Amino acid sequence: MPSDVKTSEDTSVSFHGWASTGTANLKQWSYHPRPIGPKDVEIEITHCGICGSDIHTITSGWGELKNGPCIPGHEIVGKVVAKGKDSHHQIGDLVGAGAMVDACGDCDDCKAGFDQMCEKKAFTYNDSFKDGRGGLSYGGYADRVRVNGEYVFKIPAQISAAEAAPLLCAGVTTYAPLKHHGAGPGKRVGVIGIGGLGHLAIQWAHAMKCDEVVAISTSDSKREEAKKLGASKFVNSKKPEEMAAAAKSMDIVVCTSFDKNQNWAEILQLVANRGQFVLLALPEAPLSIPGNAFIARHVSMVGSLIGGKDVVQEMLEFAAAHNVRPWIEKMPMSDANAAVKHMMDGRPRYRVVMETEAAARQ
Ligand SMILES: [Zn+2]
Ligand SMILES: [Zn+2]
Structure with missing residues (x-):
């Protein structure tokens, strides 16, 4: 552990979870959380989604833990x-926490609603708190978590606990950039990659009433599903004639794919003159x-990284x-390794959303 990381522990309690030591083979492990602070909330976890970031982190694809x-x-x-x-939270409330669990609330980025750029932010795991109280952050493949309540969100009654989980990262990761870049009537939106992120991006763009929602995938097997999600068009990026027909036809393209062999010249052709290409998935290698x-267009x-708390x-x-x-x-949290492998x-x-046994019985 780096020597500048201050730790702070409440040794009277232990939280139990599944931890990585640098590979995808998770082991049961426990830790003492930091003492509960004035704004903090302790959550008894019922569900936790598996995000692509979890995989990049636990396999050390983004660097050592x-x-x-x-x-x-x-x-x-x-x-x-x-x-x-x-x-302000109430005991018993159904709540969620996403990819960050603390920020200063006072810097220019926080005040502008971009708290995910705050220098004092704490990501939910593989990070440390910088609010002066010390402590390391640990995530939700666990029975409990203690985080800043400002980063805890009440789940609307219409949304089930299991379905709420992926919204907290995948949901906001795709919603925030579409909103920020003006998706809505008059705009044509393209979504590259129909997976955990892309299937939500298509739904948002459709619900925002964009003129056109184009799903772009390497596989024709997604054609029907894209339509069900709300796509008005489908482009198979492996078919040159479909790519040529779609050239310069989208005002905003969100890229949720981190395919190592992405042909960037070809993909950028889809963006209309003066349009935006928004990278949402972080490739493990530099882009070329x-x-x-x-220049010309x-x-x-x-x-875009997640979204601020508002x-x-x-x-x-x-x-x-x-x-x-x-x-x-849904898969059982008691077999986190099977869920990660899936x-x-x-x-x-x-x-994939992991569920505790207690939640599965309800
Ligand atoms: Zn995530
Ligand atoms: Zn800040």
Whole structure:
């Protein structure tokens, strides 16, 4: 563990979860959480989604683990079982926590609603708190978690606990950039990759009443499902004639695929002149991109990371109102390794949510 990481532990309690030590083979492990602070909330976890980021982290694809054993999981849903004196949450509330669990609330980024860029933010796992109270952050493949209640969101009554889980990362990751770049009437949106992120992006763009929602995939097997999700068009990116017909036809393209062999020149052709190409999935290797689309056609390429806390709450309410739901497969939390393997094999349609035995009985 780096020596500048201050730890802080409540040795009277232990939380139990599934931890990685740098490979995808998770082991049962426990830790003492940090003492509950005035704004904190303790969640008894019932569900946790498996995000692509969990896999990149536990396999060390994004680099070595920072603080020793890492309990992944940042699509956390459960009940509030304890809270600090300044928390507005109520004991027993069904709540969720996503990919970040703390930020300063006071810097320019936080004030602008981009708290995910705050230098004092804490990601939900493989990170440390920087609020002066010390402590490391651990995720939701576990029985409990203690986090800043400002980053805990009430789940609208219309959304089930299991379906709420993927919204907390995959949901906001796709909702926030579409909203930010003006998806809505008059705009044509393309979604590259129909998986955990893409199947939500299609639903958001459809619910936002975009003129056209184009699903772009390497596999014709997704054609029918894309239509069910709300896509008005489908492009098979392996078919040159379909790619040529779709050239310059989308104002906003969100890319949820991190295919190592992505042909960037070809993909950028889809973006209309002056349109935006938004990178949502972080490839493990640097990108190699030809510059002509940027110069000649004023296409801009931007990235987007999750969403600030206000956007998360807005997204949950939008999902409730417009019936946007992830397509999920539930698997038992007691066999986290099987669930992770299912995800790594690329099999889920479209998101795996782990569930505790107690929640499964209800
Ligand atoms: Zn995630
Ligand atoms: Zn800040």
